[in-house]
Each structure stands twice: as C-alpha cells, then as structure tokens.
Amino acid sequence: MPVAQLDRVAAYEAEGWRFKSSRARQDGPVIRQRTRPPLRTPQPASSSPLELPLEAGTITHDVFMREALKEALAAYEDNEVPVGAVIVHENRVIARAHNQRELLKDPTAHAEMIAITQAAAALNNWRLIGAAIYVTLEPCAMCAGAMVLARIGRLVYGAADPKAGACGTLYNIVQDARLNHQIDIVQGVLAGDCAQLLREFFAERRESP
Ligand code: ZN
DSSP states (O other), rough: OOOHHHHHGTTTTOOOOOOEEEEEOSOOOOOOOSOOOOSSSSOOOSSOOOOOOOOOOOHHHHHHHHHHHHHHHHHHTTTTTOOOEEEETTTEEEEEEEEHHHHHTOOOHHHHHHHHHHHHHHSSSSSOOOEEEEEEOOOOHHHHHHHHHTSSEEEEEEEOOOOTTTTTSSSSSGGOSSOOOOOEEEEOHHHHHHHHHHHHHHHHHOOOO
C-alpha cells in the first residue's frame, strides 16, 4: 500500500462503537464478481417518473446503513478498503456491493459504482429515479458523478472523507446547481461505526505491512 494512504488512518472523523477485531475467516473470502445479477422481475418501462421514497426517518436510515456496513465488513475480510453500499428503491434493497478494487484490479471498482450497475440492471433502467444509496463513506468524485448521471434521488452516507469526499467535504458534486441533477444528502448516519471500521483496517495494515 502506498505510504501516503497510511495516514488515512487518523483521517476519518468519528467516534464511538469499537469494531470487534475478531475477523477470523470461516469459509474463506467471499468473492463477488462485478457482473450483473440476473434481472429481477422484469418491470415495464415507465414513462412517468418514480416518486422519491417516503421521508425516511432516522431508524430507517440506520437499518439500511447497517446493510451497507455488512458489505463494508465483507470488503474488510477480503482485504479491501472497507466501504460498502446498498441501493434502496421503494423500501427494498435492490443492490448491495463493496469495494473490490484489489480483487478486480480496477480503480473504478468502488462499492457505489458496482451497486449502481446492479441497481440499473434490477430496475432495467439506467435512471435510478426515486432510489436512495446508502454508503458507509462519503463518495469520491467518480462515484458522486455516477450518482448524478444515474439520477439517484438521495444519498445517505456515514463517515465524511476529508481526503477525497466529493459530497460536501472537498466538493459537493451531487448538489452542484450547474449540473442537471441534484441529490438530497443525509450525512453522518452511523458515522462512528463506519469510520471505526476504516481506522481498524488501516491500523491493522500498518502493523502487518
Ligand atoms: Zn468512489
């Protein structure tokens, strides 16, 4: 790992719940290829825009962020930077993914990118209107751009990313009025848990390079 990445350990701002460090693998790594899942029930192409999900309360956000955290943990166990994402449409998870940059040797294999591809396949539509994406870490510029292109309705993220965050920290691509789509942001959901997982990951790497 580049030395420059090691100082990310201290960068994620959040406190709280200590992530359990027992991460013994039981069944070996779960490998998920970046392939499209089989289409779910085919949905007729709709010409009318889907509605945004009902105003989600804190509890709902926590529930879906926990699903994203499960994905982040799966990344951790695969020795990938632990970031996870799920996409919710009509209160149903239609995509879930984690960072697979190492496995796929692909710099674009961020959790959000994989989840967006899955969600578009699930809806059989590149427009993810009315969908909400839950991500454990503030998205980078690439992923923020992809969310705008996908017309996602809402972004909910956990920890802020002072090094690369493009949804309020370094930039705010998803709410730039010059672009043709803007996305609601809810930030800081389970931020402590999300950040702790990242900190532990980088701390462990520093101990055993
Ligand atoms: Zn990204």
